[in-house]
Amino acid sequence: xxxxxxxxxxxxxxxxxxxxxxxxxxxxxxxxxxxxxxxxxxxxxxxxxxxxxxxxxxxxxxxxxxxxxxxxxxxxxxxxxxxxxxxxxxxxxxxxxx
Ligand SMILES: [Zn+2]
Numbered sequence: 882x883x884x885x886x887x888x889x890x891x892x893x894x895x896x897x898x899x900x901x902x903x904x905x906x907x908x909x910x911x912x913x914x915x916x917x918x919x920x921x922x923x924x925x926x927x928x929x930x931x932x933x934x935x936x937x938x939x940x941x942x943x944x945x946x947x948x949x950x951x952x953x954x955x956x957x958x959x960x961x962x963x964x965x966x967x968x969x970x971x972x973x974x975x976x977x978x979x
Contacts, residue, residue: 896924901931905938941972 896904904921907913913921925931948968 896920898924898928898931898934901925901928902934905935909938909942944968944972 901921901924904913904917908918908921925935948965952965
């Protein structure tokens with residue numbers, strides 16, 4: 882127990898929300914080193930704002946992927962550009978930078 886505690890104390894737990902954002906991309910790509918991943922997860926547990934941010938990011942990634950695949954699968958002349966623009970605009974709104 883004591884050993885665990887000292888190990889936990891050594892981790893730089895005070896990840897800021899700003900740093901959290903910097904880790905998000907690596908987190909999604911699965912390239913986040915284990916130690917950072919642990920810190921990231923801890924921040925996620927403690928910070929409601931970042932949970933919301935991550936959820937919005939995840940939706941944006943899924944939406945972006947869906948739009949890309951959808952565009953790929955359609956004949957260009959059939960794509961209503963207004964709709965694509967609207968979706969892309971909505972995507973930007975979903976994770977505002979503060
Ligand atoms: Zn946060």
